[in-house]
Amino acid sequence: MTRIAVLGSTNMDLVAYVEKAPDRGETVTGREFRTVPGGKGANQAVAAARAGAAVAMIGSVGADDFGVQLRAALAESGVDTGQLRTAEVPSGTAHIVVDDEGGNAIVVVPGANGTVTSLAPGDAAAIETADALLLQLEIPLDGVLAGARHARLHGVRTVLTPAPAQPLPAELLAAIDLLVPNEHEAAALTGHTDPGAAADALLDRVPEVVITLGSAGSRYADRTGRRLTVPAPRVTAVDSTAAGDTFVGALTVALAEGRPVEEAMAWASTAASLSVQRPGASASMPYRSAIDAACAAAPTAAD
Template identity: 50%
Template sequence: MTTPLIAVLGSINMDLVTTTAIRPAPGETVLGHDFTMVPGGKGANQAIAASRAGAKTMFLGAIGTDVFAPRLRAVLTESGVDTTCLRTVEGPSGIATIVVDDSGENNIIVVGGANTAMTDLSTADLTAIAAADVLVCQLETPLATVTAAVHHAHVHDTTVILNPSPVQHLSDELWDHVDVAVVNTGESEHLGGVLDRVPHVVVTLGADGARHRGPDGAHTTVTGPVVEVVDTTGAGDTFTGALAVRWAQGPATALRFACAAGSLATTTLGASAAIPWRTDIDAVLEQ
């Protein structure tokens, strides 16, 4: 198996994670169990997941000049992600405030910070996208930049995997340049028929695994390993990054690998801390 080159355009945040027995209702105050700060952001999580799963990975994004920035850069490099295209902009980095209850479910508030400064693509960004086997994008950075990246990838025959989250209206032109859409069940229902424009649609099903719909309309469902869930934050991002690593081997193989990775990501508190390495994923698949 050749090692794929994956470019990930997206967000990077510091996650401020509070654990509590029950997530508070509007106007309610509850006592928490614990608090921790963990690097996250959908883009960074997907880049780390792809790198740890065995790909050569480049991250295209931005951090600020605050106290969080050095740690955000470090977590990428420690996971083997190429940060040549990680730019620094004046001001705060992105943050996410996350509340996790005892069942592992969460609520998340994201403040974009430096991520909102990704309003264009540099020459280095364009070069990375053109050279990559796969471009992975989400929607936590400016939409115009995502659109430009997807178009550039399409022109250079780079496979485009889009995780359209948070869900928002996208142009038909953008959808027509997407090769693979990765959505959860809620996003799938919200987007509806627009996903028909995409050749490959992968729907994550939580503990039930994931489902693939190909260009011929055929469906394949793959289940993941049974694990004890601690925190679901970043599990979908881990799934997407791992999927990109094995996509060239075919949807069925990619889904099995991604389901194993996504399941393992729920067993530890915090997004980036929970993302598994390839050896861990392979060990689960061999069971």
């Protein structure tokens, strides 16, 4: 079985559903409120586990009720939480507003995630034995860099989601094999709003890039000159909160299994399209059987 390590955040998502997100200074009435386990690290861990990998989660939660719930939710999806530390600060939270078009706005309060500044005992072994290491930017950069360095030292493929977008040190990018930003993060990193131009610019820093384009699919580029654009299935979105994390988790599993890039991207896009049709973050993520079934049912060019 493919083994994936995830070094990143674990949050409790506090989600309000509204007809239209409020403008600055505006108050609106919500239709529904939910607490849903999330965090980009935990989301990618769940996505990869449900896509068929053996996944180890490296990170931190608080010594509070949210921490207990977050640990249990990961374990329920088959994620190994042996390297999930407990800090003497509150668990991280994400405050999310979801509108009726499926769009979202998010405020993240790091909490315990902010304590992950280095590798703890056992983290190194979890990374060394993995086929790939998934990284994001909801823990301190020092922690992300420590994980990336160790993975590079042991020949483990590193996949970074540069979110939330911020300037990235050259040392970190030098340890990344595959960068997976969305189009807004790619623009923030390069200054190019065109995804093709942004991908080309990012190849000066990393060897491979996949830019996610929402309902338009995803774009791949590498230093050999290969370029691919893979469309996404057409669906009606209910909640896009975890679509990007679903895509990255499934993509990493497919690539670690040795699938061709285009096939892996299409499979990951199908997984993401399934997730946006259900509310919530990790709760919306599909299992491997559902992804395979949706791929098999998808119309082909001949159809």
